Amino acid sequence: MNSRERVETVLNHQQPDRVPLDLGASATTGMHASSVYLLRQALKLDPPGTPVKVIEPYQMLGEIQMDLIEALGVDVLGLLSPRNLFGFGNENWKAWTLFDGTPVLVPEAFNTVPEADGSILMYPEGDRSVPPSGKMPNGGFYFDTLIRQPPIEESRLDPEDNLQEFGPISDADLAYFMAEAKRLFDQTDKAVLANFGGTGFGDIALVPVPWIKHPRGIRDVAEWYMSTAMRRDYIYRVFERQCEIGLANLEKIYKVVGNRATAVFVTGTDFGTQESSFISPKSYRDLFMPFHKTVNDWIHRNTSWKCFIHSCGSVVSLIPYFLEAGFDILNPVQTSAAGMDPQTLKDRFGDRLTFWGGGVDTQKTLPFGTPQEIQAQVAERMRIFGKDGGFVWNSIHNIQASTPQENLVAMYQAVAQYRTL
Numbered sequence: 001m002n003s004r005e006r007v008e009t010v011l012n013h014q015q016p017d018r019v020p021l022d023l024g025a026s027a028t029t030g031m032h033a034s035s036v037y038l039l040r041q042a043l044k045l046d047p048p049g050t051p052v053k054v055i056e057p058y059q060m061l062g063e064i065q066m067d068l069i070e071a072l073g074v075d076v077l078g079l080l081s082p083r084n085l086f087g088f089g090n091e092n093w094k095a096w097t098l099f100d101g102t103p104v105l106v107p108e109a110f111n112t113v114p115e116a117d118g119s120i121l122m123y124p125e126g127d128r129s130v131p132p133s134g135k136m137p138n139g140g141f142y143f144d145t146l147i148r149q150p151p152i153e154e155s156r157l158d159p160e161d162n163l164q165e166f167g168p169i170s171d172a173d174l175a176y177f178m179a180e181a182k183r184l185f186d187q188t189d190k191a192v193l194a195n196f197g198g199t200g201f202g203d204i205a206l207v208p209v210p211w212i213k214h215p216r217g218i219r220d221v222a223e224w225y226m227s228t229a230m231r232r233d234y235i236y237r238v239f240e241r242q243c244e245i246g247l248a249n250l251e252k253i254y255k256v257v258g259n260r261a262t263a264v265f266v267t268g269t270d271f272g273t274q275e276s277s278f279i280s281p282k283s284y285r286d287l288f289m290p291f292h293k294t295v296n297d298w299i300h301r302n303t304s305w306k307c308f309i310h311s312c313g314s315v316v317s318l319i320p321y322f323l324e325a326g327f328d329i330l331n332p333v334q335t336s337a338a339g340m341d342p343q344t345l346k347d348r349f350g351d352r353l354t355f356w357g358g359g360v361d362t363q364k365t366l367p368f369g370t371p372q373e374i375q376a377q378v379a380e381r382m383r384i385f386g387k388d389g390g391f392v393w394n395s396i397h398n399i400q401a402s403t404p405q406e407n408l409v410a411m412y413q414a415v416a417q418y419r420t421l
Contacts, residue, residue, distance in 0.1 A: 003075035007191035007262055010389040011306050011328065011354050019386045019419040022356065022394045024064030025078035025193040026265050027056055027085075028310045028332060029357070031399040032141065034102040036062030038405040039412075043071055051095060051103040057110055057122065058085035058134065058143050058210065059398060060098070069190075072412055073419075076392065077184050079194040079261060082176045086134060087125040087211025099139045100401070114138075124213045133210035141401040145208045149220035159237040161217030165209050166198060166242050169249040178256035185260035193308065194261035196253055198246040199295050201239050201288055202228070203269045228279075228287060236287065243291045247298055254303055263306040263329060266295055272313020275338045284318055289325045296326030308356065312397065314338045316345070323352055332397040333358030335381075342384045355385050359393040360411055366395065367403050371410030378414035386421050393419065 001009065001017045009016040024030040031039070037052045045067050053063040064074070083089055084107070092108035106112070109126025118138030124130060134143035177196070184192050200206055207224045209215045218224050218231075228235050269288070271279050279288075296307045306328040311318070314337035315330075322330065333355045335342050342358060359381050360366050365373055385391035393415060399408070 002189035004189050004191045004262065006075055007392065010391055011263070013351060013354070013389045015387075015389050015421070017420070019382055019421065020075035020191070020392050021073055021415060021419065022076040022193070022392050023069070023072060023074045024061070025076040026080075026195055026308075026310075026331075027059065027061065028268060028397055029193075029394045030056070030059075030061040030064065032401040032403075033060050033062030033104050034098055034100055034141070034401045035399050035403050035408060036064065036068075037102050037104075038403075039408045040068060042405050042409050043068070045071065049103055051105045053090070053093060053105045054096075054107075054110070055080075055090050056084050057106065058205075060142055060401070061398060062104075073416065075191055076193050076262075077188060077190040079177065079181055079184060079192050079196075079257075081195055081197055082173060083211070085205075085210055086122050099141070122210070124211050127213060130213040133208070133212075145205075145210055145221075147208055147220050148215055149218075149223060150216065152218065152223065157231070157234060158217070159234055159241065162238045163241055163245075164216055165206075165212060166245045168245070169198075169252055174252060174256050177253055181257040181260040191262040192260060194257070194264045194305070196250070196264065198242070198249055200267045200269055201242060201291050202235070203267060205268065228283070232287065239287070239291045243294055246295060250295070250298065251302075259304040261303075261305050263308050264299060264303075265308045265310070266299075266327070267292065268310040270310075270312045271318055272311060272315040272334065272337060274313060274336075276314050277317050278313075279318075281317055281321055284321055289321055292322075292325040292327070300326060306354070312337075314340055316340055319345075319349055319353065323349070327353070329354045329356045329392075331356040332394070333385075334396050336361050336363050336396070342381060346384050346387070346390075350385070350388070350390050354390045354392065356392040357394045357396055358385055358391075359415070360395050362396050362398070362400055362403075366407055366411060367400060369407065371406055374407055374410045375414040375417075378411060379418045382415075382418040382421065386419075 006016045006020045022029050033052045033054050040046050055063045088109035093105040096106045120136040121132035122134035136143045308329040309327045310331045316339040
């Protein structure tokens with residue numbers, strides 16, 4: 001099988017020639033730039049000191065180039081947004097250095113002027129004339145969102161304010177998605193995971209809109225979560241309009257992209273914590289599921305795309321409703337969370353749901369385990385999740401900074417060894 005056939009086979013819950021592998025096809029299946037650097041050095045893909053491009057500054061994700069994709073046998077490529085989470089494009093690269101000394105390249109609009117305390121501030125669209133929307137602490141590895149919540153006056157709350165980031169897709173973005181989808185499909189044999197945006201209802205990473213210069217509406221994380229209970233009608237109206245806009249955009253996108261995409265990243269809204277879901281099944285059914293189902297039904301009715309949901313934490317109680325909403329794929333499959341036992345998940349849902357992740361624990365095993373422990377866990381996950389298809393190997397969320405180089409190597413050595421069942 002080639003890569004595209006391999007992924008399509010597992011998405012149809014059939015046994016492939018080997019378990020497919022993703023690295024970097026989305027903002028939740030990638031690798032921190034410092035770890036990309038270590039892995040490339042270990043595989044001798046670059047001379048020492050060769051910088052890695054930072055393609056998503058918010059999480060400081062590194063570019064996964066084609067030479068690394070081929071070296072590891074990666075099967076999926078990402079059809080990504082033309083802009084990062086701070087609203088500027090990845091262009092006009094310049095040299096920068098991470099706090100740990102890793103050499104990288106960052107886009108021109110990436111702010112490199114440190115504050116007095118050594119922290120780094122990031123600005124929407126790189127515009128330093130407006131308040132910053134992100135901050136990397138001195139010595140840090142990632143940007144934290146800065147909340148720019150205007151004072152809330154209940155009598156003046158308008159759902160339109162929480163829709164300022166949603167609107168008709170531009171002709172420029174349509175042209176970009178068309179050209180990029182054609183390039184990925186025609187020039188490679190890889191599966192394509194599309195990331196169009198606009199359908200992540202209540203995605204808490206997006207609610208503060210770090211790419212918008214002057215956000216309006218409810219933009220504070222805690223305030224938003226409280227509003228899902230206290231201002232349910234307001235949130236519902238936001239979702240209704242967002243859904244209308246999203247469907248109109250998907251129709252336009254499909255006309256130019258067609259079925260070149262294998263799967264589409266529908267939503268990254270997290271519904272789980274380490275110990276449980278933090279939304280009840282009833283609340284999910286009432287507030288989120290109607291819109292998830294509307295989007296997924298449109299996709300299944302009009303395209304061949306499979307529907308991808310990213311939701312961290314313990315979501316086992318919600319999986320039946322994810323399936324009812326029409327999701328085909330679950331990521332990141334956080335097996336370290338309560339109730340997320342791999343064998344139980346496979347036995348209960350493996351004939352209907354593709355597990356895209358769960359391949360190794362990035363909280364403890366990968367950063368702190370021994371190479372032998374990592375290899376054993378990779379082997380176990382391949383055996384459990386890989387049976388009868390329905391599994392794309394990926395770590396549990398992005399591979400983090402400070403992961404030992406020998407552990408990165410051990411992980412991918414194990415993937416190569418055990419992916420043929």
